[in-house]
Amino acid sequence: MTRGTMTNMTANGAKPARSIRNIDLGAVAPFIALALLLVLGAFAHPNFLSIDNLTNVLARSAFIAVIAVGATFVISSGGLDLSVGAMVAFVASVMILFLNSGAGGDPTMTLLAGVGIAVLVGAVCGLANGLVTTVGRIEPFIATLGAMGIYRGLTTWLSQGGAITLRDPAVQSLYRPAYFGTILGVPVPIVVIFVTAAIGAFVLYRTRYGRHVVAVGSNEDVARYSGIKVNRVRTIAYIIQGLCVAIAVLIYVPRLGSTSATTGILWELQAITAVVVGGTALRGGVGRIWGTICGAFILEIVGNIMLLSNVVSEYLLSAIQGAIIIIAMLVQRFLIRRP
Amino acid sequence: MKKRILGLAFAMALAGTALSGGAFAQETKTIGVSIPAADHGWTSGVVFHAERVAKLLMAEHPGLNVIVKTSPDAANQANAVQDLNTQGIDALVILPSDPDPLVNAIKEVKDKGKFVTIVDRAPSVNDDTIRDLYVAGNNPALGEVAGKYIAGKTPDAQVVVIRGLPIPIDQQRQDGFDKGIAGSNVKVLDRQFGNWNRDDAFKVMQDFLTKYQKIDVVWCQDDDMAVGVLQAIEQSGRKDIQYVVAGAGSKDMIKKVMDGDTMIPVDVLYPPAMVGTAMELTASALYDQVPVSGTYTLDATLVTKENAEKFYFPDSPF
Numbered sequence: 001m002t003r004g005t006m007t008n009m010t011a012n013g014a015k016p017a018r019s020i021r022n023i024d025l026g027a028v029a030p031f032i033a034l035a036l037l038l039v040l041g042a043f044a045h046p047n048f049l050s051i052d053n054l055t056n057v058l059a060r061s062a063f064i065a066v067i068a069v070g071a072t073f074v075i076s077s078g079g080l081d082l083s084v085g086a087m088v089a090f091v092a093s094v095m096i097l098f099l100n101s102g103a104g105g106d107p108t109m110t111l112l113a114g115v116g117i118a119v120l121v122g123a124v125c126g127l128a129n130g131l132v133t134t135v136g137r138i139e140p141f142i143a144t145l146g147a148m149g150i151y152r153g154l155t156t157w158l159s160q161g162g163a164i165t166l167r168d169p170a171v172q173s174l175y176r177p178a179y180f181g182t183i184l185g186v187p188v189p190i191v192v193i194f195v196t197a198a199i200g201a202f203v204l205y206r207t208r209y210g211r212h213v214v215a216v217g218s219n220e221d222v223a224r225y226s227g228i229k230v231n232r233v234r235t236i237a238y239i240i241q242g243l244c245v246a247i248a249v250l251i252y253v254p255r256l257g258s259t260s261a262t263t264g265i266l267w268e269l270q271a272i273t274a275v276v277v278g279g280t281a282l283r284g285g286v287g288r289i290w291g292t293i294c295g296a297f298i299l300e301i302v303g304n305i306m307l308l309s310n311v312v313s314e315y316l317l318s319a320i321q322g323a324i325i326i327i328a329m330l331v332q333r334f335l336i337r338r339p
Numbered sequence: 340m341k342k343r344i345l346g347l348a349f350a351m352a353l354a355g356t357a358l359s360g361g362a363f364a365q366e367t368k369t370i371g372v373s374i375p376a377a378d379h380g381w382t383s384g385v386v387f388h389a390e391r392v393a394k395l396l397m398a399e400h401p402g403l404n405v406i407v408k409t410s411p412d413a414a415n416q417a418n419a420v421q422d423l424n425t426q427g428i429d430a431l432v433i434l435p436s437d438p439d440p441l442v443n444a445i446k447e448v449k450d451k452g453k454f455v456t457i458v459d460r461a462p463s464v465n466d467d468t469i470r471d472l473y474v475a476g477n478n479p480a481l482g483e484v485a486g487k488y489i490a491g492k493t494p495d496a497q498v499v500v501i502r503g504l505p506i507p508i509d510q511q512r513q514d515g516f517d518k519g520i521a522g523s524n525v526k527v528l529d530r531q532f533g534n535w536n537r538d539d540a541f542k543v544m545q546d547f548l549t550k551y552q553k554i555d556v557v558w559c560q561d562d563d564m565a566v567g568v569l570q571a572i573e574q575s576g577r578k579d580i581q582y583v584v585a586g587a588g589s590k591d592m593i594k595k596v597m598d599g600d601t602m603i604p605v606d607v608l609y610p611p612a613m614v615g616t617a618m619e620l621t622a623s624a625l626y627d628q629v630p631v632s633g634t635y636t637l638d639a640t641l642v643t644k645e646n647a648e649k650f651y652f653p654d655s656p657f
Contacts, residue, residue: 045550052575053549060542162383162656163563165591180574255541256570260380260563262536307531307546314531315505 030278030294033328037301045308055187057304058297062189063248064267065296068274069200069289070244073237075275076287078217081129081241082144085267086151091121092249092259093158100167107170119246126242130235156261166257178254189251193293196247201289213237218285274299277328298328367402368625371423372618373416375436376409380563380589384611384657385434392615396622403622413437417444430454430621434614438462445469454624458617471632474617476609478508479515480639481560484607485584486519488641489556493581495524496555499547501533501540501564512560528554533564541567548575555581562589562606569602588642588650589657597647608640608650611657
């Protein structure tokens with residue numbers, strides 16, 4: 001279909017062993033970086049490898065990881081979504097306001113309806129982004145930058161500049177386990193990460209839609225001549241992004257039970273970084289869901305190690321985080337380029 | 340006879356003063372209030388209190404008009420100040436979003452001979468060439484009061500500190516805190532930035548809990564960050580943390596103090612209501628002929644269970 005897949009297919013046919021090794025190195029690189037970080041962390045503080053710390057860190061990375069699964073679809077289809085951080089704040093605010101209104105009657109119904117509303121609002125936000133970029137033909141960078149302003153502004157307006165806090169204690173206690181609970185001993189947010197990623201990977205690698213996403217991202221014209229409805233594929237990618245934002249909101253709200261104008265600030269950049277660190281090409285055409293998850297873990301673990309170690313001045317944290325991300329990327333490039 | 344004439348003259352003079360006084364009260368005057376738009380908890384409190392005090396002042400002085408304008412950034416605020424100036428105001432109360440870029444706009448008002456009050460954020464040159472009155476909270480004291488409280492209540496405490504953002508007022512608060520605990524056995528285990536953000540404070544607190552086996556007290560200087568800190572402590576199930584000291588005076592934290600929550604025994608005030616202080620003082624400069632020019636620094640009051648009610652505004656968004 002596309003040049004990339006074609007070459008891979010021929011290569012697979014001709015020299016399968018060598019080609020598989022090539023692909024694996026690229027996909028495996030983020031995991032090697034993650035393993036190196038774990039070793040580094042073990043030196044930084046004796047408690048780093050404790051189950052408590054690792055589950056804390058993985059659970060914390062859930063928001064970015066889940067959002068980044070959606071971003072993997074958008075980016076590999078050749079798009080970009082800068083509005084996701086603001087979208088988190090907006091969807092979460094709408095959800096909390098609904099939960100506070102008590103419209104559903106008893107707490108369980110209210111909560112279920114609130115979940116439904118969050119998913120719906122997320123999907124609609126994604127659809128809006130998709131339509132503006134495809135039908136409206138606005139560069140995704142500008143379109144979603146505008147959307148970012150809109151969602152952020154709406155959040156500030158809804159909260160009147162303050163905080164929107166979940167009031168009903170019954171709903172609160174009912175909902176709290178969605179972040180703090182465990183399933184078979186595994187914290188819920190970690191389960192959510194892997195379930196979302198598994199669904200994402202299935203859609204991207206095993207369905208026709210997934211192959212269309214990669215085709216559209218690697219060469220729009222070729223995809224169009226092959227009969228792929230480019231606009232539809234891209235719009236659906238933005239809807240998937242909106243749904244992923246909604247899932248992140250569903251585990252974000254029970255944690256602090258509150259949003260403010262600063263909720264989700266710069267999360268879009270973290271999500272994009274996770275996607276790229278995970279091996280997805282920013283120009284589109286390649287998508288690696290599990291790499292993305294790995295990228296999100298790397299981002300969170302770097303911060304965790306910095307804080308746990310006593311060596312690094314608190315003023316230098318962001319500089320070192322930036323350096324580690326660049327080094328991780330260089331290591332990847334080096335691994336991928338090797339014949 | 341002579342005495343009577345004198346007495347009459349005195350009475351007339353009195354009546355005259357009373358008359359002119361009466362006319363003075365009915366004269367229309369305008370106070371322009373320029374504040375940043377509500378973009379986070381504290382500024383939303385500023386907007387709330389500016390509007391609340393504006394109503395109070397207009398009820399108190401029938402001829403007074405108070406115009407409250409909010410602006411999203413310094414450039415817009417400069418325009419808003421110019422608009423107010425054109426409209427014609429007798430006094431300006433301004434909480435600058437960023438003071439230095441606004442100096443020229445404020446000076447224009449001041450040069451017209453109007454009464455100017457600056458609130459909270461001072462420009463580099465903060466003297467009577469630019470303003471008549473400066474009203475501000477006390478950042479070093481905010482740290483010092485918290486430090487003294489901790490040193491007094493738990494003299495051997497091991498404390499972790501969550502800072503705001505690396506900007507001067509945060510440093511002033513840290514220096515104040517160090518002064519507050521000086522001479523006691525209070526030990527600061529660690530200081531990290533939480534960016535005055537709930538989510539970041541949650542992360543930092545989780546990591547502090549991993550890093551240190553025993554933490555007695557958390558000083559996080561800000562009520563928003565305290566929300567994340569409390570959640571992280573609760574989730575860890577750790578019992579060694581005795582209490583958390585935050586600051587600002589948000590309604591949620593003041594409520595906890597009022598209710599006698601053991602984790603939040605006190606709060607340190609850095610009240611957004613200071614804009615109201617500035618407006619009241621400005622109005623008394625216009626109407627009551629009392630000298631108010633100078634600098635008015637609010638104490639960083641320690642809010643305890645006993646006095647919490649005075650600082651509780653359930654209707655405020657903050």
